[in-house]
Amino acid sequence: MQLSVNGERRDLGGDPRTTLLDFLRHSCGLTGTKKGCDHGQCGACTVLVNGIRINSCLTLAVMHEGDEVTTIEGLGTPADLHPLQAAFVAHDGYQCGYCTPGQICSAKGMIDEATRGWASFVSEDLSATPRLTREEIAERMSGNLCRCGAYPNIVDAILEVVEGAR
Amino acid sequence: MRPFDYHRAGGLAGAVRLVADGARPIAGGTNLLDLMKLEIEAPAALVDINRLPIDRIEESGDGLRIGALVTNSDCAADPRIRRDYPLLARAILAGATFQLRNKATTGGNLCQRTRCYYFYNVDQPCNKRAPGSGCGAIGGFNRIHAVLGTNQLCIATYPGDMAVALAALGARVEIASPEGGTRIIPVRDFHRLPGETPERDNVLEPGELITAVVLPAPAGGTQLYRKVRDRASYAFALVSIAAVVRMDGERIASATLAFGGLAHKPWHDPRIDAALAGQLPSDDLFDRAADLLLEDARVWGSNDFKVPLARRTLRAVLREATEIAA
Numbered sequence: 344m345q346l347s348v349n350g351e352r353r354d355l356g357g358d359p360r361t362t363l364l365d366f367l368r369h370s371c372g373l374t375g376t377k378k379g380c381d382h383g384q385c386g387a388c389t390v391l392v393n394g395i396r397i398n399s400c401l402t403l404a405v406m407h408e409g410d411e412v413t414t415i416e417g418l419g420t421p422a423d424l425h426p427l428q429a430a431f432v433a434h435d436g437y438q439c440g441y442c443t444p445g446q447i448c449s450a451k452g453m454i455d456e457a458t459r460g461w462a463s464f465v466s467e468d469l470s471a472t473p474r475l476t477r478e479e480i481a482e483r484m485s486g487n488l489c490r491c492g493a494y495p496n497i498v499d500a501i502l503e504v505v506e507g508a509r
Numbered sequence: 510m511r512p513f514d515y516h517r518a519g520g521l522a523g524a525v526r527l528v529a530d531g532a533r534p535i536a537g538g539t540n541l542l543d544l545m546k547l548e549i550e551a552p553a554a555l556v557d558i559n560r561l562p563i564d565r566i567e568e569s570g571d572g573l574r575i576g577a578l579v580t581n582s583d584c585a586a587d588p589r590i591r592r593d594y595p596l597l598a599r600a601i602l603a604g605a606t607f608q609l610r611n612k613a614t615t616g617g618n619l620c621q622r623t624r625c626y627y628f629y630n631v632d633q634p635c636n637k638r639a640p641g642s643g644c645g646a647i648g649g650f651n652r653i654h655a656v657l658g659t660n661q662l663c664i665a666t667y668p669g670d671m672a673v674a675l676a677a678l679g680a681r682v683e684i685a686s687p688e689g690g691t692r693i694i695p696v697r698d699f700h701r702l703p704g705e706t707p708e709r710d711n712v713l714e715p716g717e718l719i720t721a722v723v724l725p726a727p728a729g730g731t732q733l734y735r736k737v738r739d740r741a742s743y744a745f746a747l748v749s750i751a752a753v754v755r756m757d758g759e760r761i762a763s764a765t766l767a768f769g770g771l772a773h774k775p776w777h778d779p780r781i782d783a784a785l786a787g788q789l790p791s792d793d794l795f796d797r798a799a800d801l802l803l804e805d806a807r808v809w810g811s812n813d814f815k816v817p818l819a820r821r822t823l824r825a826v827l828r829e830a831t832e833i834a835a
């Protein structure tokens with residue numbers, strides 16, 4: 344049984360209790376993905392599975408045979424930052440940084456969802472192409488907590504990437 | 510988490526067989542794994558049903574058949590749901606977060622368990638988690654708890670949003686049984702009141718597996734989902750109302766209302782719908798509807814506010830719906 348993590352094949356196996364989060368951190372040594380609450384409440388463990396953002400703490404690794412997982416390590420490197428990573432640095436979108444990998448993976452998933460036309464709770468028109476305003480970004484990122492309270496700068500960083508793409 | 514055997518279902522018949530043998534089905538896992546980590550749930554075996562071919566939304570008669578594995582996100586994003594069942598899309602988008610909705614499924618969301626603090630705390634009594642141990646919420650902290658359909662055994666609420674919309678829309682649940690047949694029951698009858706067995710959230714029998722939710726023909730009219738909660742996002746409903754209102758000139762032609770946050774199940778009272786039909790909208794009328802809703806309400810201390818909150822929310826929803834529809 345295998346799955347792909349950041350383009351590399353990885354063997355699954357061992358205890359079926361292993362969450363995808365623990366698999367990434369312990370079996371793959373990819374510690375960018377963070378364990379915050381371990382109950383799907385904080386979003387620090389957000390990764391992309393087949394391009395869709397999920398909480399990696401609330402799913403078992405064994406359920407992901409054949410899937411393609413992207414973690415923060417797969418989005419960019421220190422020498423070649425993803426535009427969201429560069430924007431978080433430029434806008435100081437963190438203080439302690441613990442929630443940041445989850446914030447960035449979540450923001451990547453969010454931008455792709457909006458591109459697909461997905462509405463949110465605050466969208467006035469369910470069928471219109473959503474425009475990622477500050478209000479929309481705040482609602483769509485509400486699954487990622489930042490206990491340092493860097494939210495205004497996080498929204499600034501995401502907005503810069505969204506507007507750069509327009 | 511307690512050890513368990515992991516099975517992956519190859520087909521529906523195999524999945525149902527494993528469930529009949531006592532395995533717990535796991536789809537999105539966002540609720541079940543949370544509860545397993547806390548050892549509130551400790552199944553000896555899991556059957557992973559994610560690869561079953563019940564993950565599509567298909568046309569069915571005049572309505573739609575939503576496969577049990579359709580994620581909440583995909584359901585809310587479906588162009589037919591957005592156009593013809595906006596109430597359902599709105600209710601789904603009011604719940605949880607994008608990350609959770611990307612995993613949570615239609616069938617699993619119906620089976621979401623209560624968020625009662627005493628259910629979640631294994632050091633506290635809870636008749637739902639440990640039958641016979643008592644109810645910690647009665648006489649304890651019960652801000653989020655039920656005011657309708659309660660008894661001395663359990664005052665927990667069903668926490669979801671999607672099912673409240675499905676109850677208002679008159680949707681049905683399709684269930685595969687271990688004998689190989691299928692039964693179809695209204696969403697309004699799927700969840701149950703605590704009665705003498707609060708450990709049972711719904712009417713699923715051992716070995717049964719939800720395969721789909723079937724929506725009737727589009728209801729049209731004005732469809733609103735109003736959710737009142739402690740935060741603007743990512744919080745469970747204190748009170749929620751799903752409304753489908755159609756007008757005939759100045760009068761209400763029909764109104765169908767369902768309520769979340771008030772009971773052990775999405776609450777639907779046909780007397781309320783009947784009291785509104787054919788009437789001219791007015792605050793007096795809306796108050797009479799609230800009287801019907803709340804005549805048997807019982808409060809428990811920290812949730813006393815839910816009675817006036819439900820009344821005001823109902824008035825606000827009916828005002829808005831009748832104004833838009835007119």
